[in-house]
Amino acid sequence: MNSQNLYDDPARLFEAFTNGNPNIPKPEFVSVTHVKRKAEHYAKEIFSCQRTLTHILERHEATIIKRWSKRSAEQRRKVLLQVLPGIPSTHRPDFQAMRKERSGKAARQVQLRDSWLLPSLNIEDLTKPKILPLFLRSRACNPPGVFVNADFNAVHFGTVANAIKVPYLSGYTMLLAGQNNEAVYGRLISWDEDPDAFDMMAKGTGMQPGEGLVVMEIQQRKMQFLLQCAQTILQDLPLQDIDVPKQPILKEIELGGRNSEWPTLTMEVVEAPYREPGGLDVSRLQTFVNARKNLAEDHIWFLREDPSYFHDTVLDWGEHRQERLLTAEGRTHPILRHDLFWERVLSNVIVEAYGDVIAWHGLSKELEILVEARAHCLNDIQPGHELPKNFARAHSHFSHYVGQVTKGALGKWKVGMVASPPLREHFVRAPQDPTNTKIQVTSKSNSHLERDYLLWLMERINMDDQVFLCGLENICDELEREIRSTPANRERVSPWIANLLSDLSLLAELKRQIELANPGPAMVEIVDEDEKMEYFAEKTKLLSRLFRLLTKPMGLASAALPLSKFDYPSHKRQNQGTVAKMQQAENALDAFWSKIDDHCAKEGGSSLHQLLEGVLMDRSLQRTNDWQQPEPQKVTTKTSNSVQDATTGLSALSFNTNIEEPVIPPQYGHARQKTKTRGQARESPPADVATENAVTAADDMGQKFTVSKRGLKVITTLFHTSSEEAEAPPGEIAWSDFLSTMASVGFSVKKLDGSAWLFAPAEADLFRRSIIFHEPHPESKMSFTVARRYGRRLERAYGWSRESFERA
Template sequence: MTFRPQDLGLDDIDLGADDLDSFDPDAFIKQFDPTVPIASPAQVRREAQARSNNIFGSYVTLREILIRHEATIQKRWTKKTRQQRQKILLDAWPDMAVTHRPDFDAFRRTNRSRQGASGERFRDYYMLPQINQEDLLKPKTLLLLLNARGRNSPPEFAGADFEVMHLGLVSKNLVPVFLNLHAMVLHGACNAREYGKLWAWEEHPDAFDWMHTRKQFLPGEGLLVLEAQEKLMHFLVTCCQHILHEIPADNLTADTFPVQPEPLLRTGKEPNGFDSLVVMAAEAPYRLPARLDLGRIESVLGARLSAAEDHLWAVREDPAYFLEQLIESKEHRQELLKDTGGDEHPVLRTVHQKRFWARVCGSVAFESYLQVEVFSELYRQAQALRLLHTKYAAAISPTKDLPEELMYAILKFRHYLNQAAKGPLGALRHGVVSSPPWRKYFVRQPPPDSTSTMIVVQQKSGVKMSPIEHQLLWILRTLWEDGQDLFFVRLPLIVDELGRLLETEPRTQELISARIANIVGDLAIISHCIGQLDMYQPWARGFEAALLDRADGIKTDFEERTRFWSMIMKALRDSNLSKVAQLGTPSDKRFAYPYEKRRTKQNVEQLQRAEQHLDEFWAAIDRVVYAECGSLKGTAVQRVLSRPRMIQRTPEWVDPPPSATKLPAREPVLDPNLANLYKPLSTIYIGEPARVTGSNAGTPTPKTKEKTKDISSHTATEPATIIMDVDPKPEPVSIPVDGRSLKVFRTLFFNPAVTSSPGEVSWNDFLHAMTSTGLFAAEKLYGSVWQFQKLEGDQSRIQFHEPHPRGKIPFTTARRHGRRLNRAFGWVGDTFVLREK
């Protein structure tokens, strides 16, 4: 587009040059930024045509080599040692970067922005960061790259090749030449003559629109893409020549070698054989650029929403889980940091501890609500966007603008994703520095008084960190500061780098607590969705410009739809929770829950006390939220809390009948039905039903629904009384599994009357058990998140976190997994039987 001082609002600025022609764009740009090189149309056309000819010449050669020799190349490359591969790579590219994403490494280590000659020194790092030894020395990466570039034409990679330069461009380590009033065509070209063709705006009726919508390229941008592709294609041809060294280069494409079928090269899996989103993301730069997969976005967000609902359910149902969440939240609060004088925070002193626990309890409640709200909204929009994309599929063309309804929906979804990311980013800011692994490196500034909620944290001086700690902290700080560095690097890249570091450096596992790992998992899911939208080329290049005219409407919509989020935060501030804190403070073992022990009268009474304390806590939370926010009608939280599904509670102890044979030295034990007493999840939002008991560990007995009143007509302390309709008990099904899996499921669906000593479950055994049913495919997402997708039927998904940092699932966690599987699929312990050999 035109770069005139008047258009930029700079016509009144004194640029210090009296004879400067303000209508001469070249002179203006040179005065405004003297580092920008100016080019003429003739220079650009000459360079573009030469590079385009070389690109297509190398492409034809590479294609002809692959259709004859690709199977041989794959076999030879995989058999070579690391040293042999390295020699071939360095012979073809002598100064190849050593590390993965060398642009990111250079940016972090040396030059945040261009400084003198450093920009030229790292030019290839920023232009072609995928060309590095760490990645290409892996057995299949070069083979993927050869296949993608040799069997697909160069224009198909233009958008992706430009996007990968983002860090170099915004940090000014790559500076495109400037040529005004022209556009360069890369998208949609089909031969060397059309690829890189330069059009003046007056020469082509669409040239100006190409710039406005970013469907094509500025001349300087186009030249950078052509330069990168020219280097890359020459490198790949040279690699083939070295691998097939015994065949003269001129004979590689001769007809004496017949055309062969394309060999299969499957990757994207973890070393244990399961699909992995991390591996797929690492391979993406070496494949044909992916198309927008809205179905995948929808499924990932849907599974995460299900996990958020299960979390809300578990903190209300399971005292052990609630206690675990309280302790985790408490251990990541900045009040635990000593101040610069070595003193503890005032709220930790006995007289003020109620305020501290009010903050902890409020955080646990708020987070459980917010997760449901955020992922419900994202899932709803992903569903709507997929349907719109299907509706307009026939009208979508790379040469046309997107239909307005679809473009608005994409921009709106993208805005919500960026706003949703602020939650995990803020949680990292507050949680990392105070987490047990990092607490020794940070201190607080003393607060002005004991009631202040303002906490200022600074890094402790004189404490040395290891290189890995420095690297990990830089990445985490870049995320939570959400400043210029994150703008430069962009969220998907920095999250991928964090995931890669956690995967490849064992020491980092000790530096990331389980809570922080879960936060990183949420951030990774959100950034994956953003990255998927950014793949939607060529339109993704114009998202920012398209947002300008629509931003006000999208922001207004966001404020209205998220109004409840602010209301719930206000309701659960510590000043409203002084009485609730008394019920939630884990003193006197009030939430001790020895579920793993065999049932005795004493044991049952302890279970019931913990459940009663938990019910009292959440009833108090409900009263506070109801008083501040009302019935929550229309919210995702209200939808969960009002479901006609009951939480399980321990039934009263009943002495067993006297036995003729006395068992020595054992208390009488009754085989309890573990799910035969039910209570509502919330007595305010669903009402207080009559107690339902039964002899089966399944669904309560159906009852006829009575006429009910709107709960809004009741006070928060006088909930409505209703009797729910419930579904009849489903027909029992049997799933045959092997002995290894049966042992896992007996722990997940533990019955203290059958199994006397439940133990930990190996994560690998859990993966094996879930997939050995034949019902699920397992896939590793980001961080500690794994997703299990049903292979048949509704293809629903469920997510679980891999235990961190050990690969063992504690019994209390395994039991919660069992309850989640029960709610999702109706499974119970008797569902699984030993498969006949």
């Protein structure tokens, strides 16, 4: 007898849900018998291929690597085409399929299913010498359950776009993770017979049967592909001969040989689908987050200390506002003719700088909570099992915090990308509605969607639904690849956009890393959305207070315009005239910040940096001393070390101090040598804060680094001090020389996406902290001005000076 209960009939239930929206795609409803039959078939194929592949690799892995590495890219391509005719040619073939199918609108008639289902099977990636050997080893040496989460996440794009139809079976949960033989892999458990069955699916330790079938199909197709690749490469050998002795397991370095290029985050992302999925690496997360937090702190202090940095930052933000766009008739925005435009720009610069440091400080603190929770239950975290509750809660809050910070970065992208000078010609602004300040922007034409891949990718980030559909980490990965592979595209990315892309990709990588801790795709979370929002609001009270305070009218334009008052000739040979001009610029900058500090004291009851106590470590600003005529020099003979070794201040003369001090922010005025002039000195910060921040020069007085002749040139530029009798300031530094020098003194160097590079101490206790520098863009050459800023950061972070280095 047919049940009258609507919930017993999935087809009727689905129709009831979609009465209000008939466009929702209808799933394929399948029977228990169908699912069991398919699962048994896939399991048998997966484990059979794995056994054969393992037998081959145990005896012939070295031969495969040797033969594959010796073949040209074209020869590898022919092997791949022989094994899988029609294999896509490019990385991320699912993105290409999306473009061809008009952003998923033609998903009902998908003709490129393999591009969506198996995006990792493509010629561009697999022809790299290292990728196929990695792929073979990881799938042969690990049970298929290890890859369930990674394989399902890889087709999120295709399933959400409805390019991959996911069958639906109600009343059952499929088990994959932790099921290590073909008899149980993909088995079904009934909700009626096992009271925990539904909860297992809801929490991610089990799967919806249709999703499980998709994963099993992916794994069966991959195992068949890999087995055929191995057989094709070794087609002249007796692969079934059991008398061939097993060979020692090769080390990781032997799989791909040495790479002369610097390691990159992009390559890690490219290799991830072909490796065994790693667990949550909290030390990696801490390296990223703390380095980015330190960068945010340095940005604030450069805005307060360096007039030229302040000037350039304000101009950059001004160029990336939508008021810069023309209307379709070629008209400019009326606000550009008024100081109100610069009032908005200056407010934006200040709010974003301080909001940034609070956000990354908060992320750092949430990560500390996560690390502590994980340490207490490390032995209870098992693959395929539910996370311990305390760790799951910390995990959920950290993930939510990352998501909220990402929303802020996406908001900046939506405003700035369309206004970016290299891309501005593709967009127009609607005539301004005088009743509100909102600006409407549209593309001039949609023709670029087919021919301009870079712009198409950038526009995905502008749309929330596309970010969800494609995955922010996938878009950033593909953007980075497109920029690096096409030199002309590098010119189309402004430094402001490159910096922001670095942030977006870093946040996306944090999200990807944190998801590695999940047992599988979960339907529910241990912390509901309301609780997460309440927790986040509590943790960001300071941010909300700061925003309200700094968005009140302050008359910033009157204090900053004209911007020419911040002309700061620190790059020129120093004499009485240049010193006077530098002091004038420093005075103007001090007066600007005094206006903000006075506003905060009046409106908020305390100075800006007093509000940030515990978040931002105070520093003594360095200012240019009055000019003094140098004494005549009796000895004129110069040596290779004739450059005066002194403090690496932003101005080129001697300064009051080169040691970071925890002090109340000084009264910014005309005093040349800054001291503690407002309030009493606060107590020293806790040991952990001091460790995360500056290392005083006294700590490293005995430390000496030996560098090459070229490295010494880099060092003397980074820590250069000019005087009237000194030679003209050094020229540009090649970015490659800077990387080599940093590596030679003990840093591991990694290219992140966008313009960011991460420099982490190769030895844990060597420098105590990592640091991020942005590569000059679009030219990979560091100007003297930028080099000295980087030298200043190195001095503050590690206590280094020119005296810390010597020629090899």
